[in-house]
Amino acid sequence: MTDDWTGLSEALLLWPGLEQGAATLINLSENHTFRIDRTDGGKTIVRVHRPGYHSRLAIESELAWMQALRRDAGLFTPQPLPGKNGALVQQAHFRGETRHMVAFAFEEGAEPQVGEDLSAVFLQLGSLAARCHSHVTGWTPPQTFERQVWTDGAILDRDAIWGDWRSAPGVAGTVRSTLDRLDANLRTQLAGYGMARDRFGLIHADMRLANLLVSDGVTRLIDFDDCGFCWFGYDFGAAVSFFEDSDAVPALRAAWLKGYRLYRDYGPEHEAMLDAMVMLRRMALLAWTGSHAETELAQSLHSSFATGTAEMAERYLATGTIDR
Template identity: 40%
Template sequence: MSALHDTLYRHDQLYTLAESAVTCYPENAHGMVTELCHSENATYRVDTPDGNRFAMRVHRTNYHDRTNIESELAWLDALRSAGFEVPQAIAGNDGHYVQSVQNGHDIKRNIVLFKWIDGVMPSIDVDMTAFQQLGAITANLHNHSRRWAKPVWFKRLVWDHETMVGAQGHWGDWRNTAGLNGLHSRLINEALCRLREELLGYGKGEQRYGLIHADLRLTNLLILGGTTRVIDFDDCGYGWYMHDLAAALSFIEHHQCINNWIENWLKGYEVGGHLDDRDIAMIPTFIIQRRIQLLAWAGSHAGTKQAQELGVEWVAQSAALCERYLDDKMLSL
């Protein structure tokens, strides 16, 4: 994964690139650039002299090509047309949403500038019903995904078993995660064998598998005046719809409140969608697959602050979750 993240940590160079990228857009989008976060992509806030604000995404290398990014933006356009509050890209001076910028350090990145979205990020520590809001918006996104006629050129990542937790997965190989010991690896491999069989039986029918957000956590929601806005579609792609529930629990699958969070998510989902008994029975399988996928992410992003803050305990907790999954004790819904 080193090639995929070869320039991930060069903050100063990426900041210089972001500053130069502003000139690709009309003058009313020019302003002061401030770094917001730097993990997958680098994200910056742009404040203009007249009080406008934008969010700039500087894409990492070797992950999405231009068609992939334009496909994400096409779905966002379709969602906005259907009444969803989602990010809106700004066209550059050349009329295109995706800009390509290179600076003197030979870093070439794709850039997208979005209109700023105001709102407050819901917290699991403040309001348990935040998961109801998340479940409801997820059902609406799934309904839209199933009925939307995609452009013929549409192309996004595929999030299946191999690309999530296989040795050549999009986020790397979980075996490269620091802190794994022999027992951990055995439990994870046994869990993978079981969940692979479960997924084969579950299948990829059109009601179960399609275009999903793929990272639909509370941190990717903004709430303002009772309206919920969904952000960060960078990982959207083809996967199981139930993966969006597993993604909602990312990094906190071992938490003691997980059953309450799931129950609230399901309650919200049923407002606009429906899950059958087989979908419900598959929840532990999708949760454990997501956790192993995040192990791979932690290994390939070892230099990021978020990965470092997880600590060795998180790896041990991941193995313990696998053991509970194998013993059918992961959840008690």
Template identity: 35%
Template sequence: MSGMEEMLTQRAIAALAHWDLPEQVPELIKYRENAVFKVELTWGDPAALRLHRPAYHSQAALASELAFMAYLRDRGLAVPQPIPAANGALLVAFGDGPYHADLIGWIDGEPLGETGVPLVQEGRDLQAIFRSIGRELALLHGAADAFRQPVGFERPAWDADGLLGEAPFWGRFWDCAVLSAEDQAYLTALRATLTARLAAIAPGLDYGLIHADIVRENIFVRKGTVAFIDFDDCGFGFRLFDLATALLRNRREPSYPALRQALLEGYAAVRPQAEVDFVHLPLFLLLRALTYIGWAAARPDLADNAARLKRYVADVRALAADLGV
């Protein structure tokens, strides 16, 4: 066990004390924005303990995420169930940070796939899976429209400012020292063009609470349906942003046109009023691709970050060409 893993594990053990669970050594299963551990509940079921990255979200925002997830679960959606601590709170603060932790129910199934790796075709009906993704996204958006936000509800905005403003939520994609001067100039000009284009259509687009990170790793495939995990970036945004996120990293799949069609059909079957917005999906694929540049630019210590950014810029240029900008 590395020094970092040992430190995180000790922190997880301290957090677990708030749930009065059996003595155990949590198993670290993911460490990126948050540290996620697999733990065992008193009755033997697995659960996920999340130690939140300090300073990424406020305490109010973390509590709001859990309130939204609990509401969606109560509405019958396949999302993790927040598990209250011994004092009844869904979010606990502990340690000198203070650090924040929550405990959520385990979601059975397997991730749809891994970014950068071709989707597994054998034994899977991918079109049916993508149709289910579209349907579940539509159900999530419909439930979100009926959500009564509690006092103090706070989540980030993936609106025009959150995507293209002076301080986008995932970072200033045009202002990255790792990029060449040519790429920075290109992205600066593209930002101005897209700001004008988005402003012209934004008032008529479906907008509300969204998941905001429907990537392969956060889509769990189960018998006949799918479930969504990781609401860490959920917030207020254009519903097309969720659809674009679900599709963006699948564009190189041989069956992408059919997968895209299946996802949109599944979505429109539940929210037929959204079909009028689908014409703008290419714009949101590009907007989503830009956020990844900002995300990587804000994390210069990532392994192979220069190569990663080069790929991201190439993706943006290709999507911009498809859009004709």
């Protein structure tokens, strides 16, 4: 990733200690995420929000839940840092427009990788999901609270949050007809499953490997930027993002369930929907590859993601499972 000191130099004046920091872009997906190397030798993370995605209230709501999870449930969550004016959400010009920005304390750890033995990570990830879900069922959000609602329509409709999957690269011909059948199947299943409080609520919604830090064998959850109201099982679907068709997924599903059930019940009617959640997430990502075509990750997927999604859909529609 390249430096972008010029784009951030003015913005860094908003936080104490960052004024002369050197900015390095470490991630570009929904937002620009920078590591700031401070003059005192320390590091800070600054997230520059994508324009038009979240309002200031929505970002403040994300931070409120993260802080409540740390305070009430004893969970590790990223620590937002106030600016010089005391506010956690700042505004500054970046690349010609005003953007919302948040600074976070830097945390050590490494992103787990596909191909590694992820069983211990998924055991812990299931536990983290359960503890988040348990917390939110008894939590009263602030009076003004705004987060996205990830329903089937919000993911599958033409005006979906992440765009229209029908417009993604490679969606044509037999791929399109297969995915149309999957779309209808998922809507029917989710309507039957319903949105009762034991299965639908505020979730992280993006527990993929890129949003995990592992340090000394402990898995920590970062980046709550997509948190919103959705089915609890969607957190597992998101956990296997971009490797949903791996032969390792059945064992990782079992590890996730084992970890989840250490803290919260997860009955057979919920377990039976996990593969539907994987397919729903896959369709969200397919739409994302089209609407976020400027990112390196989306570009790397354009040649194969739609075809791979259709192959998974054929198997799922025929057998009711994503397993080979």
